[in-house]
Amino acid sequence: MLINRVVVNASPLICLFKSGLEDLFPSLFNDIVAPEAVIKEIGAKGEADFAAQTLISLSWIRRMGDVPVDPRVAAWDLGDGKVEKIIRQAQQHLPQDAEAKKKVEIEIHYLDKNASYMRYAEFRAQGL
Numbered sequence: 001m002l003i004n005r006v007v008v009n010a011s012p013l014i015c016l017f018k019s020g021l022e023d024l025f026p027s028l029f030n031d032i033v034a035p036e037a038v039i040k041e042i043g044a045k046g047e048a049d050f051a052a053q054t055l056i057s058l059s060w061i062r063r064m065g066d067v068p069v070d071p072r073v074a075a076w077d078l079g080d081g082k083v084e085k086i087i088r089q090a091q092q093h094l095p096q097d098a099e100a101k102k103k104v105e106i107e108i109h110y111l112d113k114n115a116s117y118m119r120y121a122e123f124r125a126q127g128l
Helices: 010-019 024-028 036-043 050-057 083-092 098-117 120-125
Strands: 005-007 031-035 061-064
Touching: 010 036, 010 050, 031 036, 036 050, 036 061, 083 098
Parallel strands: 005 031, 031 061
Antiparallel strands: none
16 A cells, blocks of 8 residues: 555654654655644754754655644643553543444554553653
8 A cells, every 4th residue: 555645753753863764754655744743842952953953954844733633632631642641531532433442442452552662751851
């Protein structure tokens, strides 16, 4: 299946930048979109940061304004996106439809299984 457009998060971009593989995404996808929150997160360490410098120099990332969050999701008060809180809220708001519920449960299982790898604030504090 050919994927032409992707929306990227900060972590894969930072990883590619620090690995010197920033040209990988444009070789795979035609349209690479980064929400403004992702741009801000990468630039948070300032212009002296390598990832922030790399981001500034790229022409292939299409910046997208922040997408409004559905008020029902905003009410969950996820704050900084701690995965454990996201899991708890998702478990409390399972869809009634059996097929949709199964899909959400699969995602909850993935998050729960991989939570130890999602300590992004801690990793960034270590300079990773």
